[in-house]
Structure formats: C-alpha cells, structure tokens
Amino acid sequence: MWKDVLRRPITTEKLISFSRAKRTGRCLSTTTDSNFVRIIDVSPRDGLQNEKAAVETETKLELIDRLTKAGLKEIEVTAFVSPKWVPQMGDHSILYPKVLSKYDGNGVKYSVLAPNAKGIEQAIESASTVGKKVHEVAIFGAASEGFSYKNTNRSIDQGFEAFEKAIKVARENDIRVRGYLSTVIACPYDGPTSPSLVAKLTERMLDIGCYEVSLGDTIGVGTPATIEAMLSEVLKAVPLSQIAIHAHDTYGQGVANVLKAVEMGVRSVDSSVGGLGGCPYAKGASGNVSTEDVVYALHGLGYDTGIDLNALSLTGSWISNQLNRANASKAGRAIVSKL
Numbered sequence: 001m002w003k004d005v006l007r008r009p010i011t012t013e014k015l016i017s018f019s020r021a022k023r024t025g026r027c028l029s030t031t032t033d034s035n036f037v038r039i040i041d042v043s044p045r046d047g048l049q050n051e052k053a054a055v056e057t058e059t060k061l062e063l064i065d066r067l068t069k070a071g072l073k074e075i076e077v078t079a080f081v082s083p084k085w086v087p088q089m090g091d092h093s094i095l096y097p098k099v100l101s102k103y104d105g106n107g108v109k110y111s112v113l114a115p116n117a118k119g120i121e122q123a124i125e126s127a128s129t130v131g132k133k134v135h136e137v138a139i140f141g142a143a144s145e146g147f148s149y150k151n152t153n154r155s156i157d158q159g160f161e162a163f164e165k166a167i168k169v170a171r172e173n174d175i176r177v178r179g180y181l182s183t184v185i186a187c188p189y190d191g192p193t194s195p196s197l198v199a200k201l202t203e204r205m206l207d208i209g210c211y212e213v214s215l216g217d218t219i220g221v222g223t224p225a226t227i228e229a230m231l232s233e234v235l236k237a238v239p240l241s242q243i244a245i246h247a248h249d250t251y252g253q254g255v256a257n258v259l260k261a262v263e264m265g266v267r268s269v270d271s272s273v274g275g276l277g278g279c280p281y282a283k284g285a286s287g288n289v290s291t292e293d294v295v296y297a298l299h300g301l302g303y304d305t306g307i308d309l310n311a312l313s314l315t316g317s318w319i320s321n322q323l324n325r326a327n328a329s330k331a332g333r334a335i336v337s338k339l
C-alpha cells in the first residue's frame, strides 16, 4: 500500500504525515508547524578535532563561553574518544568538569561525544569530580563499512554491539543519548550510500534508545536533490521529530542542504561556528556548514533560533584568528565587517 501511495505525486507535507502515520499507526494531517529551529553548535568538538596544532583548553573554554553568550542552547563540547585516535580531544577530562562547574543549570545543554561504554563512563567520572551529571551523550556510527572501520576500527554491526552497551550505561545514569549516522550520502571509501540503508540504520539507532539521529553528510558531497532523496526514504521509516541534519560544506552546498531539510520539516540542525571542522578519518572532508551562514539564512526565512547573529559572527571571527585560519563563514565575515 505504501508503495502505491508513494508512486503518486506527493508534497513534502504529505510525505511527512505518511511517515509519522506509518510509524505510529495514526493518521496525522499536518507537517511540523514549529517556527523554531534548534541549532546544535558542534564547533568545540567536530570543529576542533581535526586541527593539526594543539588547541589550548583555555581557548576551547573561551569558545564555549562566547557561544553560550551568543545564545546557543546546545553545544557539543568535547569527545570522550581514544586520545590515540583523536589527540585534539585528549583534554576532555579537564575541559568537561570546567564547563559543567561554570554553566550547569543555565539552561544550555553541554553534550559530549562517546564511541562506547568506556567513553560514557569516563564522561560520567569527569562530571562527578565537580558533583555534576553529564548533560547528554552522542554515539556515532556510519552507513558505510569503509568509514566505520576507518573511524572506529569496527564494522557497522560491531558498532551497534558497542552502542547497546553504551546506552545501557547511559540509561543507568539517566543520560539522554543522541545518535550520529555518518556518510548518509556517500562514503570516501565505499562510494554512494543507499538511502534505504540510511533509513534502516536510523530506525535501528532509534530502536536501541537514541532519542534523535543526526544524519551526517560527512564529506559534504550532498546536494538538495540527494538530501531530499535520502530524507524521503528515512521519513518513511521514522518520525520527523527524531531526525537532525549534519551538513559539511565541502562543495558549498551546506546551507542549501540544511534548508532542504528544514523545508522538509527537520527542526534540528548541527553546524559549526566559522565553518570549522572535518573528520580526521574522512578523506577530503572540509568544515561543517557554518552556524552563522545557517542562522543568517534561517532568520531571513522568518525562522527563530534564539541566537544573536552579531555575537555569533564575532565568535566565528575570533576563533578563526585564534586558529590562524580564514573564517569560512561568508555571512560571518560580512556581518563582522559592518560592526
């Protein structure tokens, strides 16, 4: 029956209703009407993890402080991954307690990335040194075997075994778990990714206990057309409210891809101030889509993000100077030049 319905011309709005109805068994008639888009700034983690020169913990803390003051409500601050794999995140146990002791209770979510139970246990341990709890953990898997092995030394299925153990630890400690699924458009090692595999793995991540899955175009090769094709398939399997988009800007498509996802009803967007970022294990990947560019476009379309674009742009300019690199955000550069 679903195949018959989907063969007919269909609007995005209808598609989303069908997707929800299929999963929930109820018939819903409208798409999301929310005007608010959640922005999850991942620059202290995804943005910095690939920097060759060591970035001082104090610099990371100031970045987090500036993002907080610019109105970000969700910031991914570090990764409890093996420091042998990602040395740049090796200061997680110093940084995270400092973040929690300064900001815990201010209404902002300071989340961390972890690949396994050990990472979550370390995050819990480091938060407990200042009498705090971990705000949220993000686990990460891939929709391609090549990237899964390069990034985490394990197959997709072995990754899920690790996630189940990790989620058990998170549950026992009352910590919400977000999921990342990388290479949802293509993999630098395996080539194009099938949208139906992305849908299957997204559903699997939700089934094991993630509250949301962030779909990552890790190497930024997607276009609005491929993003739409991928999301259309995913939304046949899972509710829109449990999907986020994580775009990289390698081919300059980042904002267009985010807007396509938002047009389709997605209301959770990952981005990185100054367009910082890239994954050390994704050959050819450049920075994340810049938070400034995304916020500028969303505000221009009448969406609300709760973010002060001037303060955000100054933050992008500041961190780019600190890292001695060009500010990759066009909106950020233009805004700062007029301040």
Ligand SMILES: CC(C)(COP(=O)([O-])OP(=O)([O-])OC[C@H]1O[C@@H](n2cnc3c(N)ncnc32)[C@H](O)[C@@H]1OP(=O)([O-])[O-])[C@@H](O)C(=O)NCCC(=O)NCCSC(=O)C[C@@](C)(O)CC(=O)[O-]
Pocket (backbone or CB within 6 Å): 046, 049, 079, 080, 081, 082, 083, 085, 086, 114, 115, 116, 118, 119, 120, 122, 140, 151, 152, 153, 180, 181, 182, 183, 216, 217, 218, 246, 278, 279, 280, 281
């Ligand atoms: C998954 C592992 C650990 C497997 O790495 P492995 O070497 O296969 O692990 P292992 O289980 O055999 O253990 C080896 C050693 O690592 C230790 N270990 C084990 N776990 C941890 C941990 N959590 N923290 C610290 N240490 C850990 C473990 O204790 C042991 O220590 P030793 O006995 O040798 O001293 C490794 O591959 C790893 O840490 N990978 C992380 C890679 C990474 O962080 N990549 C970037 C993030 S993903 C990304 O950027 C994409 C995303 C999310 O942004 C979305 C997108 O753009 O698509």
